[in-house]
Structure formats: structure tokens, C-alpha cells
Amino acid sequence: MKNSPSDVKYPHRHLLAIEGLSAQEISHLLEVADSYVEQNRQADKKKSLLRGRTVINLFFEDSTRTRTSFELAGKRLGADVINMAVATSSVKKGETLIDTAMTLNAMHPDILVCRHNASGAVKLLSEKMNCAVINAGDGMHAHPTQALLDALTIRRRRGNLAGLTVAICGDILHSRVARSNIWLLTTMGATVRLVAPKTLIPGGVQGMGVEVFYDMAEGLKDADIVMMLRLQTERMHGGYFPSVREYFHFFGLDYEKLACAKPDALIMHPGPMNRGVEIDSMVADDFGRSVIREQVEMGVAVRMACIDILTRNMADADTRSL
Amino acid sequence: MPVSWKKTQDLVAYVNARLLDPASGLDEPGGVLTDGEEIVDFGPSLHSGSVPDGVRSVDCGGHCLCPGLVDMRVQLRDPGEDHKGTLISTGQAATAGGVTSLVCLPNTNPVIDDMSIVEFIARRARMLGLAKVYPYGAITKGLEGGQLAEMGLLAESGAVAFTDGKKSIADAQIMRRALAYSSIFPLLIVEHAEEPTLGGGSMNAGETATRMGLSGIPREAEIIMVERDIRLVEMTGGRLHFAHISTSGAVEVIRAAKARGLPITCDTAPPYFALNEMEVLDYRTFAKLSPPLRSETDRLAIIEGLKDGTIDAIASDHSPQDEDTKRLPFPQAAFGGVGLETLLPVSLSLVQNGDMELLDVLKLITSAPADLMGLSAGRLEKSAAADLMVFDPENIWKVDANSLRSIAKNSPFDERPVQGRVLRTVVDGRTVFEDGD
Numbered sequence: 001m002k003n004s005p006s007d008v009k010y011p012h013r014h015l016l017a018i019e020g021l022s023a024q025e026i027s028h029l030l031e032v033a034d035s036y037v038e039q040n041r042q043a044d045k046k047k048s049l050l051r052g053r054t055v056i057n058l059f060f061e062d063s064t065r066t067r068t069s070f071e072l073a074g075k076r077l078g079a080d081v082i083n084m085a086v087a088t089s090s091v092k093k094g095e096t097l098i099d100t101a102m103t104l105n106a107m108h109p110d111i112l113v114c115r116h117n118a119s120g121a122v123k124l125l126s127e128k129m130n131c132a133v134i135n136a137g138d139g140m141h142a143h144p145t146q147a148l149l150d151a152l153t154i155r156r157r158r159g160n161l162a163g164l165t166v167a168i169c170g171d172i173l174h175s176r177v178a179r180s181n182i183w184l185l186t187t188m189g190a191t192v193r194l195v196a197p198k199t200l201i202p203g204g205v206q207g208m209g210v211e212v213f214y215d216m217a218e219g220l221k222d223a224d225i226v227m228m229l230r231l232q233t234e235r236m237h238g239g240y241f242p243s244v245r246e247y248f249h250f251f252g253l254d255y256e257k258l259a260c261a262k263p264d265a266l267i268m269h270p271g272p273m274n275r276g277v278e279i280d281s282m283v284a285d286d287f288g289r290s291v292i293r294e295q296v297e298m299g300v301a302v303r304m305a306c307i308d309i310l311t312r313n314m315a316d317a318d319t320r321s322l
Numbered sequence: 323m324p325v326s327w328k329k330t331q332d333l334v335a336y337v338n339a340r341l342l343d344p345a346s347g348l349d350e351p352g353g354v355l356t357d358g359e360e361i362v363d364f365g366p367s368l369h370s371g372s373v374p375d376g377v378r379s380v381d382c383g384g385h386c387l388c389p390g391l392v393d394m395r396v397q398l399r400d401p402g403e404d405h406k407g408t409l410i411s412t413g414q415a416a417t418a419g420g421v422t423s424l425v426c427l428p429n430t431n432p433v434i435d436d437m438s439i440v441e442f443i444a445r446r447a448r449m450l451g452l453a454k455v456y457p458y459g460a461i462t463k464g465l466e467g468g469q470l471a472e473m474g475l476l477a478e479s480g481a482v483a484f485t486d487g488k489k490s491i492a493d494a495q496i497m498r499r500a501l502a503y504s505s506i507f508p509l510l511i512v513e514h515a516e517e518p519t520l521g522g523g524s525m526n527a528g529e530t531a532t533r534m535g536l537s538g539i540p541r542e543a544e545i546i547m548v549e550r551d552i553r554l555v556e557m558t559g560g561r562l563h564f565a566h567i568s569t570s571g572a573v574e575v576i577r578a579a580k581a582r583g584l585p586i587t588c589d590t591a592p593p594y595f596a597l598n599e600m601e602v603l604d605y606r607t608f609a610k611l612s613p614p615l616r617s618e619t620d621r622l623a624i625i626e627g628l629k630d631g632t633i634d635a636i637a638s639d640h641s642p643q644d645e646d647t648k649r650l651p652f653p654q655a656a657f658g659g660v661g662l663e664t665l666l667p668v669s670l671s672l673v674q675n676g677d678m679e680l681l682d683v684l685k686l687i688t689s690a691p692a693d694l695m696g697l698s699a700g701r702l703e704k705s706a707a708a709d710l711m712v713f714d715p716e717n718i719w720k721v722d723a724n725s726l727r728s729i730a731k732n733s734p735f736d737e738r739p740v741q742g743r744v745l746r747t748v749v750d751g752r753t754v755f756e757d758g759d
Contacts, residue, residue: 019533098649118651119535120605139653141535179535203538204529237522 007312014126014133015306017142018183026151026184033152033298033305040076040300050079053110053311057083058100059136060116065271065296066136066145070113073303079110097121101128110314111307114138119176132310134303140174140235146270147180149302151188153295154225157266162189167219167261169195170229170251170278173202174236177270178229182208195219197251199240216251220260227268228253228279244277254280258289266291332358334751335373336710339382341366343389344685345701354387356708359750364702380753382712385745388684390422390453390709392700393665394589394691395565395637397487397658398443398455399730402431406730407642409443412662413452415728417755419638419663420744422709423692423699424453428460429487435460435471437479444480452754454709456482456697461500461511467492470500477509482695485512485565488612488657490547492518497551501560510694512563515547515572516613524653526599526614534605536652539614545571552579555586563694564588566639568613570623577632587694588632591639592661592668593734595624601734605652608723609734611641612657625677628686635691636683638665642730659734663726667740670715674741680715708751717743 009028018026039045055074059067067083074081086100097116104112105128112133114122119139126133137143155161166185172178172194182205185192192210194201201212213219220226231247241247253267267283267290275281284290334356341352341364352366355377373379393416399407416424426443428434434443434457447455459481460471473484484504490513491497497513504511520543525531527538548564552575555562567573567588579586593611598621601609609615627633641658648655669687672678692700699709718741723731747755 097651116651118653120653121651123605124649124651139535139651140537176535179533202532203527203540205532207529208533 007309010309010313013310013313014135015144015310016123016126016133016135018144018147018180018187019142021187023187023189026148026188029148029302029305029309030152030155032309033148033302034156036301036304037156037298040297045076046078047076048078049308050074050077050311053079054108055079055081055111055113055307056104056107056109057081058086058104058112058114059084060086060114060121061137063115063136065299066115069296069299070134070136070303072300073307074111076300077304077307079307097125098128101125105130110311132314134306134310137176139176141176141179143176143180145299145302145306146177147184148306149295149298150181150227150268150270151184152298152302153268153291154266156298157291158224161185164224165191165193165222166225166227167193167195167223168227168229169216169219169253171200171231172196172205172229173200173240174232175229181227182210186210193219193223195251197241197247216257217260220257223261223265225266225268226253226258226261229270230272231274231278248277252276252278252280253283255283258283265289268292268295270295331376332751333362333377334380335368335377336380336382336387336712337368337373338384339387339712340384341702342386342681342684343702344681345689347681348702349681353382354702354710356751359708361702361704361706361708363704380746385712385714387710387712389688389700389702390711390747390749391420391665391687392689392691392695392697393421393424393638393640393662393687394635394695395591396424396426396640396662397642398426398430399642400430401442406644407728409446409450409455410452411727411729412640412642413447413450413455415640415660415662415726416453417747417749418727418744420666420711420713420747421453421638421662422711422747422749423456423697424662425456425458425482425695427485427487428458429465433460433465434458434481435463435465435476437472437475440476440479440481451749451752453749454699456480456695458483458485458487458512460484461486461491462496465489467496470496470503473504473509474507477507482697483510483512483563485514488514490514490516490518494550494554498554498558501554501562502558505558505560508561510561510563510696512565513547513551514566515544515551515564517543517546520546524610524614525602526616528599528617530599530603534603541569541571541616541620544569544613545575548572548575552584552586555584561585566591566594566613566637567624567627567633568594568616568620570620573623573627573632577627577630580632587634589635589637589691590624590628590633591637592665593639593659595621595628596668596671597621597734602652607648607650607652607655608659608732608736610652610655610657611659611734625672628672629678634686635694636665636669636686637691638662642728643732644730648732659732660726660728660730661733662728664721664733664735664740666713666744667742668735670742671740673715708748710748711744712746713742713744715742717741719743
């Protein structure tokens with residue numbers, strides 16, 4: 001299957017968002033990712049599947065774990081991986097974004113992994129690129145590989161996504177992780193609850209098929225999964241809540257609030273964590289409950305799957321163009 | 323007006339037309355006779371037979387002949403940003419859109435907050451002889467929302483009304499003084515109604531913005547400013563006009579204020595009754611407007627406001643932007659769309675959709691804005707300027723941004739089919755645009 005020229009199970013050129021993907025396509029991505037988990041646990045982690053292919057990581061926003069995760073994923077598949085970090089401050093003008101696309105096109109990459117602080121920027125870039133583009137996070141819009149790795153983590157622990165109740169808690173307003181998770185989880189048949197102060201709940205979000213709670217005890221009641229989000233203070237202008245102390249008191253995850261969820265509820269966090277702000281350190285490090293480190297591990301597998309699948313489609317495109 | 327003007331007997335007869343004069347309700351077959359720069363006669367019987375010797379004849383081919391359009395909200399970009407628009411390109415876009423008089427916002431560089439700039443723009447526009455350009459004066463110096471500009475002197479030098487353009491007067495005390503002071507002349511104050519502390523987003527607030535991960539500008543930003551200003555009008559007795567109203571809430575509040583007899587008027591722009599926020603899906607920056615495109619409910623309320631007279635006029639809200647400011651990630655892209663060349667057909671969609679009568683729609687883009695701005699334009703009258711427009715209300719065409727005459731191509735209506743085409747535009751008796759040129 002790996003050597004098939006095209007991947008009809010994922011008939012898209014890019015991976016820009018979870019929106020627009022069917023349950024079957026998501027399952028396919030997760031299955032391929034699952035197959036990479038074992039490989040990543042072997043001593044020899046490297047394959048030569050993508051020998052000769054070039055992956056460029058273009059990050060307009062600071063990132064350590066996502067960039068590293070993509071870099072590892074590309075390298076383990078045997079591709080050449082180039083990291084380009086562009087300071088956000090130097091990219092005020094959009095010509096730079098489009099010019100950058102033109103420059104990169106000339107280098108003939110096969111996959112471009114891009115993160116940008118403006119919603120929609122990666123899509124704009126993808127319209128100008130001749131290669132496949134993976135969205136590694138655009139503004140407050142989407143972070144599809146994070147949603148996929150969260151789903152893979154849950155699936156490996158619980159067998160299935162359908163029927164689960166997932167409480168996503170914290171800074172929903174600024175979170176692309178939340179938006180991509182809402183799309184993915186509702187598409188796969190899970191029940192999604194959002195728990196946050198009203199100031200951090202984006203308007204009309206109920207239209208995305210979620211329930212909204214302003215109280216942790218109510219929102220976490222009988223939840224299978226508790227997904228905590230980082231407070232994105234860098235995106236906050238003006239006070240969304242009075243103080244960190246008050247925020248933690250009402251919305252930080254501690255054992256008392258966690259007791260409202262199912263006894264075996266899993267704790268997740270996309271990282272990086274603000275310990276003592278949105279999550280108590282003890283809870284975060286609770287081996288029995290917290291799967292936060294596992295999420296990081298699944299991240300590499302998911303990104304390998306995404307790069308693999310998109311290059312399968314590309315082989316097809318190359319053949320057709322000949 | 324030159325003192326030594328004298329009749330030259332340069333007679334032109336526009337014949338074989340469906341004559342439309344929204345101000346008087348005239349709608350019948352007929353023609354218009356002009357002499358030089360003036361209309362000398364018009365009516366159903368005019369030259370229905372043959373045109374006498376010495377009179378040039380223009381056959382309108384049975385199409386509609388009406389006063390040239392009056393557009394009360396246009397951004398020139400000249401002086402200051404002439405890579406986005408020049409007086410010539412804007413004038414050509416205007417006449418291609420059937421617009422013979424336009425009022426330009428003071429957000430040029432330098433700002434129109436000084437008499438010399440008013441005169442500078444008026445003189446250059448006169449020399450070009452395209453659409454007539456009337457400037458707004460700034461309410462506050464440098465459009466900074468602080469000190470009042472010399473409104474009285476600006477009015478004497480030719481500013482027809484006052485506005486801070488794309489900016490609201492954020493400070494209620496300044497707005498109070500602007501309204502009170504302007505009421506003694508009296509002058510019209512035009513407000514872009516948007517509470518700035520609730521602005522700051524890049525599209526209409528709500529589910530679509532949430533899904534797209536974009537910061538929203540709530541409807542309340544507009545409604546709150548309209549409500550505040552209405553109170554200040556009551557307090558001061560000033561005359562106030564709200565530009566490009568976009569929300570159902572603002573229509574309601576203005577309707578109620580008018581019912582109370584307050585001197586309040588408003589306009590809207592074609593995007594707000596023809597489009598809704600779904601246009602920005604796919605991060606289409608050409609549909610990023612200020613105020614933002616709103617929900618379908620709002621769009622329908624704007625149409626109701628136009629139908630019942632709550633909304634007094636339609637302006638194109640022509641806002642040229644170039645590739646450098648529009649081909650950007652959505653949150654970083656500039657607001658605004660060009661509108662001069664689509665003002666007529668998109669306004670006529672109100673007729674095509676059965677919402678309004680042809681004469682009522684034409685009034686909103688001719689005599690109504692002319693009256694608001696105090697211009698002697700937008701009507702067929704003997705001895706009025708021969709500013710005329712011939713159009714075919716049936717002609718269907720597709721908007722193509724690249725073939726617009728405007729230098730800037732940022733039309734929110736790009737690639738949309740529209741109905742109604744300008745065939746000829748006449749300014750002061752001279753044909754300045756003919757379809758197919």
C-alpha cells in the first residue's frame with residue numbers, strides 16, 4: 001500500500017484544516033499514523049520511503065515542539081528537511097509571504113510545512129505553492145496535525161472516538177487547537193463540551209455543534225477526556241479575566257475539579273503548559289491519568305503519516321504531468 | 323462660474339429615450355435638449371418627430387435617460403496615494419459608472435482639513451472635466467479626533483459636508499462640540515459609526531468569524547455609536563448623517579429617531595444590501611470591508627430600510643486598495659472595495675429582485691444624495707447642468723475586476739453577473755463616457 005502512486009483515501013493536495021475532511025479520510029490518516037508508532041519505538045527509526053524528497057519547515061511563529069516534530073517526521077521517512085525560521089516582526093508585509101512562496105517554489109520542495117500568526121495565511125500561501133502544504137497552525141484558525149495527534153492518542157487508549165465525551169477547557173477564543181479538535185471530534189461522533197469563562201468563548205461557537213459551560217464541575221461531569229488549553233496571553237489584548245489566581249481558582253484543572261469527570265478520564269494538553277495557571281502540576285504529571293507526553297509521541301507518527309500520504313498523491317500528480 | 327459665460331447655441335438633442343427623472347417621478351418616452359452646459363428643455367414631445375437643423379442629435383436607442391448619478395462617498399487617494407487611485411482614474415471610473423458628481427472623503431494626504439486643499443482638489447478636478455468632485459471637509463484636524471478643523475472656513479471654500487472619513491469621532495465630547503458648532507452654519511456632519519474599542523476585528527463577529535478564527539467586529543459597535551450620536555443630536559441640534567449603515571439594529575434605531583423628528587439621515591452602500599458575510603469565506607480579502615459584511619438578517623433589514631425610507635441614499639463607498647494591501651493574510655489586509663463602476667447595476671438589483679421600483683432606486687443615487695449634500699445635481703431641470711446618463715436596465719454583464727477603469731481592482735463584486743449597463747455619461751453637455759470606448 002505504501003508504494004501505491006496515489007492515495008485515493010485522501011484525495012486532497014494539501015492538509016490545511018480538518019474542516020472539509022470526512023470521517024473516512026480522518027480514520028485513514030489515523031490508521032497510517034498508528035502504523036508509524038511502532039516504527040518510532042524501534043532502534044532503527046529511519047526509512048528510505050521519501051529519499052530524494054524535500055520537506056521545508058517554514059515557521060513565521062515561534063515553535064519548538066511542532067517544528068521539531070515535523071523535522072523528525074520528515075527525517076524518519078528519509079526526506080531532506082530544511083528549517084526556515086522567519087521572525088514574525090520582519091513579516092509585516094504580505095508581499096513577503098507571497099514572495100517567500102515564489103522563492104521556495106524555485107527550490108522545488110515536495111512538502112511545505114507552514115505556521116503563521118494570521119488566520120488564513122497558510123491557505124493563501126498554498127494557493128501560490130507548487131507543492132503540497134501542511135498547515136502547522138494559522139492564527140486562531142486551524143492546527144490539523146494537533147487535532148489528529150490528539151485523536152490518535154485517544155483512539156489508542158479508548159479504541160474509538162465515537163460516543164466519547166470530550167471537555168475542552170480554557171482559552172477557546174484564541175485556540176486553533178480547539179477549533180481543529182471541535183471539527184475532528186464532532187465529525188468522528190464524539191460529544192464536545194467547551195468550558196471557559198464567557199470572555200474566552202468565541203461568539204456563535206455553539207453553531208459548530210458543541211455545548212458550552214462556564215463552570216468546570218458542570219462541564220467536566222462524566223467526561224471521558226479532559227483537554228486543557230494553554231492561556232495564550234500573547235494573543236490577549238486587555239483583560240479577559242481579572243487575574244491568574246482567580247482564573248486558576250475557577251478554571252484551572254486540579255484534582256477537585258477532575259473528580260467531576262469519569263474516574264478513568266484522560267488528561268490532555270497540547271503544550272506548552274503553564275503549570276499552576278491552567279493546570280495543577282500534580283495533575284499534569286499524574287502518570288495514571290495524564291497522556292500529555294504520549295501526545296508528543298503521537299505527534300511524530302501523525303506528521304509522518306501526513307507527509308507520507310501527501311507525497312503519495314504528489315507522485316500521482318507528477319505522473320500525470322508527464 | 324465664469325462671469326463672461328454666454329450662450330453659444332450648441333444644441334444637442336438626446337432623443338428616442340425612456341426619460342426618467344426620479345425627483346419629479348417622470349417616466350415616459352421622450353428626450354432632452356441641451357445647449358452647451360445646460361439643459362434647455364426635456365419632455366415626452368421633444369423632437370418625437372425629426373430634429374431641427376442646427377441641432378445635433380444623439381439617439382438613445384430607446385434606453386433609459388436620467389440625471390447623472392450622485393455618489394456621496396468616494397475615496398480619492400489623490401493626493402497622497404496615487405498608486406491606488408488618481409483623480410483621472412477615479413474620474414474615469416465614475417463616468418464609466420454613470421456618476422457625474424461625487425463627494426470625496428477628506429482622508430487624502432494631506433488631509434482635507436485646510437481651505438487650500440479644498441481648492442486644490444476642486445481646481446484639479448475642474449480642469450479634468452470628468453465627474454464633478456466636491457470635497458468633504460475634516461471634522462477634526464488631521465482626522466485625529468481631537469481639535470475641530472476650521473469647518474466654517476472650509477465650508478466657505480467649498481466643502482459640502484464634514485466627516486472624519488473612515489474614522490468615528492471616538493470622543494463623545496468632541497462629537498458634541500462638532501455637532502453644536504456646525505449647527506450654527508448649519509453644516510452636515512457625516513459619521514462612520516463604529517465604536518472603536520469594539521472594532522479591531524477583521525470581519526463581522528459571530529459563528530463565521532469563530533469558524534475562520536478571525537476576530538469579529540460586533541454589530542453593537544455600529545449600533546452603540548449610532549445611539550450615542552442620536553443622543554448628541556438631541557442635545558445639540560446638529561444635523562447628522564450616518565454613512566454606510568450595515569446592521570438591522572442601526573436601521574431600527576435610526577427609524578425610531580426619525581419618527582421622533584430628529585434631523586438624522588443615513589445611507590448604505592451596495593455591498594450591504596447585495597452581499598453578506600459568507601463572501602469572506604476562503605479568506606477573500608476583496609470582501610473585507612469597513613463596516614464588515616454582516617449576516618443575511620442584516621442584509622434583509624438594510625433592504626427594508628431602503629424600502630421604507632429609513633435609509634435616505636446609496637453611496638458607492640469607493641475605497642481603492644492595491645495588491646500590496648489586499649494580497650495579504652486576511653487579518654492583515656486592508657479594508658474597502660471599489661464601487662463606482664458597480665453602483666448602478668448593483669443598486670438596480672433591488673428592482674430586479676422586486677424590492678423597489680426603478681424610479682425609487684434611481685432617486686437614492688441621484689436627487690436624494692444631491693439634496694443631502696446640498697448640490698444642484700441629480701435632477702432634470704431647465705437651466706440645470708447637462709449632467710446625464712443613458713443606461714440599459716436589461717443588459718446583463720459580468721463584473722471583471724481587471725477591466726475596471728479604476729486603477730485599483732479590489733471589487734467585492736468581481737466575477738458576479740449584474741444587470742444594468744451605463745451606455746453614455748454626459749457632464750456639462752459633453753459626452754465623457756460611451757460604452758465600448
